[in-house]
Amino acid sequence: MSTADVFAILRGLPWTVALTLGAFLAGAVLGMPLVAARQSRILPLRIVAMVLIQIVRGIPPILWLFIIFFGLGMSVFPISPFNAALAGLGLIAAANMAEIYRGALASIHFGQWEASSALNLGRWSTLTDVVAPQAFRVALPSAASYLIGLMKETAVASTIGVSELAFQGNQLSQLTFRGLEVFALVGMFYILLSLPVAWLSRVADSYLQAKVAR
Amino acid sequence: MDGAVLHLGSGKPTMTEDDALAAKRMPSAKGRARKPLIKLDKLSKHYGNHTVLDGIDLEVMPGEVLAIIGPSGSGKSTLLRCINYLEPPDGGHVTIGDISLNAAAPAGRSELSTLRRSVGMVFQSFNLFPHMTVLRNVSLAQERVLGRSRRNADDRSMQLLKRVGLADKAQQYPGRCSGGQQQRIAIARALALDPEVMLFDEPTSALDPELGLEVLAVMRELAETGMTMIVVTHEMSFAENVSDTVMIMADGKIIEKGPSADVMRNPQQERTKRFLRAVHDR
Numbered sequence: 001m002s003t004a005d006v007f008a009i010l011r012g013l014p015w016t017v018a019l020t021l022g023a024f025l026a027g028a029v030l031g032m033p034l035v036a037a038r039q040s041r042i043l044p045l046r047i048v049a050m051v052l053i054q055i056v057r058g059i060p061p062i063l064w065l066f067i068i069f070f071g072l073g074m075s076v077f078p079i080s081p082f083n084a085a086l087a088g089l090g091l092i093a094a095a096n097m098a099e100i101y102r103g104a105l106a107s108i109h110f111g112q113w114e115a116s117s118a119l120n121l122g123r124w125s126t127l128t129d130v131v132a133p134q135a136f137r138v139a140l141p142s143a144a145s146y147l148i149g150l151m152k153e154t155a156v157a158s159t160i161g162v163s164e165l166a167f168q169g170n171q172l173s174q175l176t177f178r179g180l181e182v183f184a185l186v187g188m189f190y191i192l193l194s195l196p197v198a199w200l201s202r203v204a205d206s207y208l209q210a211k212v213a214r
Numbered sequence: 215m216d217g218a219v220l221h222l223g224s225g226k227p228t229m230t231e232d233d234a235l236a237a238k239r240m241p242s243a244k245g246r247a248r249k250p251l252i253k254l255d256k257l258s259k260h261y262g263n264h265t266v267l268d269g270i271d272l273e274v275m276p277g278e279v280l281a282i283i284g285p286s287g288s289g290k291s292t293l294l295r296c297i298n299y300l301e302p303p304d305g306g307h308v309t310i311g312d313i314s315l316n317a318a319a320p321a322g323r324s325e326l327s328t329l330r331r332s333v334g335m336v337f338q339s340f341n342l343f344p345h346m347t348v349l350r351n352v353s354l355a356q357e358r359v360l361g362r363s364r365r366n367a368d369d370r371s372m373q374l375l376k377r378v379g380l381a382d383k384a385q386q387y388p389g390r391c392s393g394g395q396q397q398r399i400a401i402a403r404a405l406a407l408d409p410e411v412m413l414f415d416e417p418t419s420a421l422d423p424e425l426g427l428e429v430l431a432v433m434r435e436l437a438e439t440g441m442t443m444i445v446v447t448h449e450m451s452f453a454e455n456v457s458d459t460v461m462i463m464a465d466g467k468i469i470e471k472g473p474s475a476d477v478m479r480n481p482q483q484e485r486t487k488r489f490l491r492a493v494h495d496r
Contacts (some may be wrong), residue, residue, distance in 0.1 A: 114300055119355040119407065120330040128352060133345050148335035 005172055009185055012168035015082070016193070019164060020151040022086050027093020027144070027150075034098035039105070049098075062156045064088040069160040085157035089150065098145055104139035105131065137208045144201030148194045165189055207210035238330065251276045251411060251442050257306035257317065259292055259466075266292045267303065268466035274411070274459075279443045281457035281474065283450070284490060289466040291444045294413050297444070298333040299326055311410060331359070334404030338416040340396040342388040342403070348375065349384040350402045359407060368407075374402035378432050394425030398432050407434075412436065414445040430456075450493055454478040461484045 037049035056064075069084035079087070108131055116126040160169035169186035174178040250273035266289045274280050276471040288292050296317075297310075299414045304316040313329050315321055321329075342351050352371035356362045360372040362370070375381045378398040380391075387432060388396050397417055404412060414433065418426035434456050437443055447453060454474055461471040462485070470483045481487050 059419075111337060111339050111341035112343065115337065115343070117300060118298060118330065118333075118337075119403070120327055120359045121355055122358065125352040125354075125358045129358070130343055134343075137345070 005176065005182070006185065008172050009165065009168045009182070009189065012163055013189060014164035015157075015162055015164035015167075016151070016154050016189075019082070019085055019089065019157055019162065020147070020193075023089035023093045023154070024147050024150055026051050026086070026090030027095075027097040027212040030090070030094035031097030031101055034094055035101040035105070038098060038102060053095045053098055056091055057099075061088065061092055061153055062159060064092060065156055081157070081161040083163050084160060085154070089154060089157070090182075093146075093150055097143065099147060100142045101135065102141050103142070104135040107138045108134055137205075140205055140208070141201060144197055148197050151193055151197070152190060248275060249273055251278075251311060252444075253309040254293075254297070254311070255307040257293070257303050257308065258295060259289075259296055259301065259303045259305075262484050265466050267296065269306065270466075270468060271460070272468070272471075274442060274444060276410075276442055277440045279441075279457040280439045280445065280459045280461060281451055282444065282446045282461050282463060283448070283489070284463035284469070288463040290463045293414050293463070294335075294444060297413060298330050298335055300335070331407070332410040333413060334407060334409035334411070335399070335413045336400050336404055336417050337416065338419050340388075340393070340400045340420070342396055342400055344388055347385050347387060347414070348380065348391070348399050349457055351388065351399060352406050355403070358408050370406055371402070373473075374405050375399070377435075378402050379428075392425055393421045394428045397421065397425075397429045400434070401429075401432055411442040411444065414443065414447070416446050416448065418447070418449055421441035449492060450478070450490075450492075462489060 034049055034053065037045045038053065040046050040049070059067075065085055065088045068088045069079065069081060072138040073084055112130055112134070113126065116130050121129065154164060155166035158170060159163055161167070163171075165186050169182050173182040177183065252274040254270050254272040257270040257272075258265070258268055268289075270293060272433070282293065284290050292301060295301040297308060299315070299321060302321060306317050308315045308317065308329070310329060310332050313325070313332070315325060315329060342348075343354070346354065349368060349371055352374060353364070353367040356367035356370060357364060360367075372381060372384060375384055378401055380395055380398055380402070383391055383395060383399070388399065391399065401412075401417075417433070418429050421429065426449070430452055433443070433445070433452070437456050443457075445452065445457065457474045459471065460474040460477040462469045462477065462481075462483070464485055465475070470477055470481060470486045477486065478490070481490060
């Protein structure tokens with residue numbers, strides 16, 4: 001395979017990275033109000049959030065992209081392949097991050113809430129000063145492994161024509177008829193992308209752990 | 215126990231002159247017509263069909279140290295937690311100073327906040343915030359609740375940490391401290407909000423006896439400064455030697471209550487005698 005071929009695949013890299021980070025960021029942010037609703041004292045809100053999370057997580061990602069791009073995009077509002085993929089994956093990430101947050105919150109010892117109440121800290125302070133920083137640490141490893149999962153998931157965007165890594169690989173394999181080499185190379189790029197995430201997560205975790213040694 | 219308390223080594227809590235002054239304790243509440251600081255009327259609490267508190271009437275005078283003892287499941291911890299509404303009682307009244315809450319009506323957030331402002335609480339499991347330094351643990355609520363500046367809060371925190379003998383731990387994380395140290399930090403944290411009364415929920419039960427002593431020493435000093443204290447405890451020596459009043463609970467009721475020497479040495483009720491005998495035989 002020539003260097004030109006490698007560069008052809010590399011053209012997909014920025015799209016994969018943009019899609020991964022964009023969807024993860026959207027999920028990390030939107031997951032917060034979603035988990036708040038999921039844990040709300042108001043029953044209807046709780047039910048709506050629960051149903052929403054179930055629906056989003058229950059439908060395969062590829063179907064979500066088809067619904068948004070071919071469904072909504074063709075009939076309701078025109079949307080570019082990239083934006084459709086970003087919206088779909090962002091939605092899925094939000095539901096998954098909400099579940100990750102929920103698990104992290106559940107792991108906080110009830111004594112932390114009680115101490116906060118006894119100290120008369122308000123609800124906001126209890127959340128931002130006491131609970132969230134601890135929950136963040138708990139959520140970090142699961143969030144990092146979800147980020148890697150999401151990165152691989154972005155390959156489905158190739159089905160609606162986003163020219164990310166898998167898309168470029170597919171194009172090239174059809175041009176060169178050397179599918180094995182091409183897709184092996186594509187696979188290597190995915191691995192290379194996941195390494196720094198795994199490494200960063202481990203560094204961050206051991207830093208936090210050292211600080212809060214129990 | 216006195217001997218042990220005096221020889222705590224480097225961790226020995228020290229009293230400031232202010233505290234020593236305040237230690238000129240008002241003569242104990244007995245026989246004086248003063249207004250109780252805490253008053254519980256017919257306080258009750260149920261979990262489903264199970265009655266945990268069965269119409270508790272109780273008065274605690276300013277400066278009084280009350281020890282609550284009794285078998286487990288007698289409702290003593292629940293009683294303590296109902297006083298600051300960590301567990302809302304479902305019948306009766308809680309009065310602290312000028313604030314009175316009717317348990318039959320749901321408590322508003324501002325009412326709760328006013329009530330809790332005058333009550334400090336120390337837990338069996340310390341419940342320090344593990345992700346903050348010791349100093350931050352003590353300062354946080356001062357800033358958030360009392361609106362003190364960071365510097366004023368930290369000054370006050372250092373003062374209190376010195377008082378419990380842990381000024382040198384200020385920049386450590388709680389995980390690096392022993393259980394006894396953590397509990398002393400928790401006491402400093404509660405005192406930092408200048409409460410009128412301190413509640414202790416089995417403060418030494420999670421500690422081995424030696425570490426328990428350093429906590430008890432701090433509590434004894436606190437009692438000597440005239441702090442009003444309600445202490446749920448299994449430490450009979452604390453009940454007998456430090457507290458003014460002892461109350462025995464069983465099955466959600468008060469079995470016996472009186473001056474600590476009387477109750478501990480000459481109990482009147484058969485249930486009390488049985489409990490004290492069981493404790494002494496151990």
